[in-house]
Structures are given as structure tokens and as C-alpha cells.
Ligand SMILES: Nc1ncnc2c1ncn2[C@@H]1O[C@H](COP(=O)(O)OP(=O)(O)OP(=O)(O)O)[C@@H](O)[C@H]1O
């Protein structure tokens with residue numbers, strides 16, 4: 712059976728890493744192979760041009776940054792996500808295309824443009840959006856890290872806009888979860904959806920081999 716692609720999305724500090732770790736444990740406990748990954752990858756995050764923008768807000772060409780993000784994602788899909796899914800490994804990705812669509816929309820680039828440069832990449836089997844007010848996510852990041860480090864994190868309005876943009880660009884079937892709930896309650900909602908999708912894919916593959 713092919714692996715599932717699960718995308719966990721949300722603002723910085725919304726609880727993605729917390730949920731991803733719990734979900735990984737669930738897969739391991741159920742003897743299902745699982746791989747954690749993230750988009751963008753470290754190639755993008757460590758690029759000096761990207762760092763300059765994230766750290767200081769300085770950016771001579773936002774389209775160039777979007778192209779770097781798209782190239783990073785396309786490479787990651789071809790070299791990591793697609794092969795793993797095909798060999799039966801379930802993939803959990805920390806952020807996906809929808810982060811690019813939402814963040815770059817607020818940075819002034821149309822989602823249609825971002826979609827075009829990212830190419831024809833697969834819709835995840837499960838898309839989770841951890842929905843939370845920026846006031847709370849920023850507080851959580853501050854409590855976790857002791858400070859806010861990204862330039863954009865200094866402006867809660869920016870995050871209000873990114874949250875609204877997410878809701879416009881997420882796939883229709885995305886699981887939009889109230890992220891003020893307890894981590895264990897959120898986890899239960901996610902595994903219910905994952906179990907349904909695992910069953911569905913198994914049935915489809917059984918039908919196709921008949
Ligand atoms: N449901 C929750 N309720 C209260 N606090 C939470 C919840 N989920 C996570 N947290 C706490 O909020 C902080 C941020 O969580 P986490 O690191 O999982 O977020 P994140 O979305 O991965 O952030 P980033 O985008 O910066 O990687 C952590 O200190 C975590 O313990």
C-alpha cells in the first residue's frame with residue numbers, strides 16, 4: 712500500500728511540532744512506517760537571501776524569494792516525498808504548499824502565481840490546519856524561545872492576514888482545528904482522520920488489484 716501524505720499547517724507557534732511528534736508516535740505504535748519532513752527544507756531556510764528577508768525584512772525581489780521556495784519544494788517532492796509515498800512510507804510534513812500560498816499572498820504575490828511556479832504537486836491525503844489567534848501563537852513562541860526572532864513576528868497584523876489567507880487557500884477537505892484545545896484532544900481528531908484515510912486507500916488499492 713502506498714503511504715499517506717499528511718501536511719500539518721498553521722502559524723508559527725500554533726502547535727505543529729507538538730502534534731507531529733504525537734502523530735509520529737502513533738504510527739510507530741501501530742507498526743506503520745513513517746517519515747517526518749518539512750517544507751521549506753534547510754536549503755531554503757539557510758540561503759543568505761532568505762535569511763536576510765526573514766531576519767530584517769529586507770528584500771530587493773520577493774518573486775526571487777518565492778522562486779527559491781518553489782524550487783526547494785519541487786526538489787523535495789521529487790527526491791523525498793514522492794519516492795517515500797511510493798515505497799509505502801507515510802510522510803508527515805511540517806508545512807506545505809499552503810504556507811507558501813498564504814505567506815506570499817500577504818507579501819504581495821498572487822496565489823495563482825505561486826501555484827504556477829510550484830507546479831503540479833499532489834494534494835495531501837490529510838491537511839491539518841491548527842487555527843489560532845496570532846496573539847496566542849506569538850505568546851507561545853515567546854514563551855518557548857524567550858524572544859521573537861523573525862522580522863515578520865514583530866507585527867501581529869501580518870499574522871492576522873496570514874491566518875485569513877490560509878483559510879482562502881487550504882483545500883476544501885482540510886481539517887481546520889481549534890488549536891486552543893488540549894494537545895491530546897487535537898491529536899485524537901487528527902488520528903481519526905488519518906485512520907479513515909488509511910482505510911480508504913487500502914480499499915481503493917484492493918479494488919484496483921481485483
Ligand atoms: N494545544 C496546545 N495548548 C497549549 N500550548 C501548546 C499547545 N500545543 C503546543 N503548545 C505549546 O506552544 C509552543 C509552540 O508549539 P510548537 O513548537 O509545537 O509550535 P509550532 O507550530 O511547531 O511552532 P513553529 O512554527 O515555530 O515551529 C510550545 O511551547 C508548545 O509546548
Ligand SMILES: [Mg+2]
Nearest residue numbers: 727728729805
Ligand atoms: Mg515547529
